[in-house]
Amino acid sequence: MKRWHALGLTVPLLAGLAHADYRLETLTEGLEHPWSLAFLPDGRMLVTERPGRLRLIEADGSLRDAPLAGVPEVFAEAQAGLFEVMLAPDFDDSGWLYLSYAYGDISANNTCLARTRFNGEGLSGGEVLFCASPAKRGAAHYGGRMALLPDDTLVLTLGDGFDYREQAQNAGNHLGSLVRLTLDGRVPDDNPFLGDDGARPELYSMGHRNVQGIVYDAARDELLINEHGPRGGDELNLIQPGANYGWPLTTHGVDYTGAQITPFRELPGLTPPLLHWTPSIAPSGMALYHGDAFPDWQGDLFVSALAGQQVRRLVREEGRVVEQQVLFEALDSRIRDVRVGPDGYLYLLTDHADGALVRVVPAS
Known part of the structure; x- marks a missing residue:
């Protein structure tokens, strides 16, 4: 049995469900690099x-x-x-x-919310x-995911711009951070960096690389994100307001050349991940399952993966990930997003020039 690391512990990596347990239905084809899905009433x-x-x-x-x-x-x-x-x-x-x-353009760009x-x-x-x-210059690492919190604020994930990774430790800009806003774009009056003259008031957390999955778990009152590591060191993080998640001072990965980025995996004052994926799976979207279609999945996290061409089901107990399960490799596709529909089915977006919307339903 393969194992993946979480805070120095080994987490069992379970085999996927038998195909008899679910069925994959292609609902829509002809989508060009689909990125996100929303269900209308x-x-x-x-x-x-x-x-x-x-x-x-x-x-x-x-x-x-x-x-x-x-x-x-x-x-x-x-x-x-x-x-x-x-x-x-x-x-x-x-x-x-x-x-x-x-x-913007190739010489000056970043992430916007409208x-x-x-x-x-x-x-x-x-x-x-x-x-x-x-x-910033370039065309990489934007984040771009959003989550609503129960106080009617919105958290937007951002990236470090790839070539600007040191700026993820600079609270004076937005690179490599999460920002929290009111629903009309103002700064909430209880944001953690508000009042710090050297920090941007929108910041909610910092020290991130490229956050592309975010979920608020109301049952646990937890905000969870996943983010791309470099070569290895993808992370699942539990977000605390004002916390620093370490990038690039700490990481479980190395540079794409194989060169060391930092000798440190943990440092005092920096928040370590709940789980890291090394080697990388390139996590993208993330969903929290609540529904009647798959009762055994209640409360589990689902993380879609690009390089891994799969979805990871994460089973949690007492704040820890205790099991992982690899699902939907049969699609043989980069999976950009995973969502739970109002019907309790899972919905997947494949990241290709001729991408698709796929629905996961029980076999019976």
């Missing part, structure tokens, strides 16, 4: 495509031919593009939805709420 779905398009999928899985107009202007190059779509908590009344995306109204057929009244600074 009427059974339809919104999907972002990294090149800058927001697509509408009917309840039966058919793809609306024309993308929705009104998406902000997106810088689309390499890892840059349109990222997450998320409905506002009062979407039924307000029609607001949130979009994260890369702005909101716009969706009336069931189109977008209108868009406004930019936040743009990470400084603008």
Whole structure:
């Protein structure tokens, strides 16, 4: 049995479920590098495509031919593009939805957050709420995931810009951080760095590399993220306001050349990961399962993986990951996102030029 490391402990890596236990259904094809999925109250779905398009999928899985107009202007190059779509908590009344995306050009760009109204057929009244600074060169490491907290604030994940990793330890910018905002883009009056003249007031945590999965677990009152390590050292982290998660002062990975980034895996004052994946699986999306379709999965985390071409099911007990399970390798695809639908099924987005939306349903 393979094992993966968590805080110096060994975590059993279980075999995947037998194919008799679930069935994979391809609902929608022809999506260009789909990135994020949101479920509409009427059974339809919104999907972002990294090149800058927001697509509408009917309840039966058919793809609306024309993308929705009104998406902000997106810088689309390499890892840059349109990222997450998320409905506002009062979407039924307000029609607001949130979009994260890369702005600018190859010489000066970063991650932005905007909101716009969706009336069931189109977008209108868009406004930019936040743009990470400084603008930097290149087209890598943007973060771009979002989560809502129960106090009606929003957490947006960011990246270190790849070539700017040392800036993840600089609270004077947004690189390599999480930021927390009100739903209209203001700084909450209890943000942990507020009042520090040397820090950006939006910061919620720092010392991250490229955070691409985020989940708020209401039952445990926990905010969890996953982030890409370099060559190895992908992490699952439990977020505490104001905490520093170490990058690049600490890591379980090495540079892509094989060179050492740091000799330290832990340091005093820096928060270690709950779990690290070495070698890397390249974690992308993350979902918390609650539903009736798969009772054995209640409360488990699901982490989609790009390089690993799989989904990891993480079983937790008393704040620790005690088991991992590899799922859906039969797709033979990079998996960009994993979501739990209102029907209790899992939904997967495959990250390809001809990507797909796949539904996971019980076999019986």
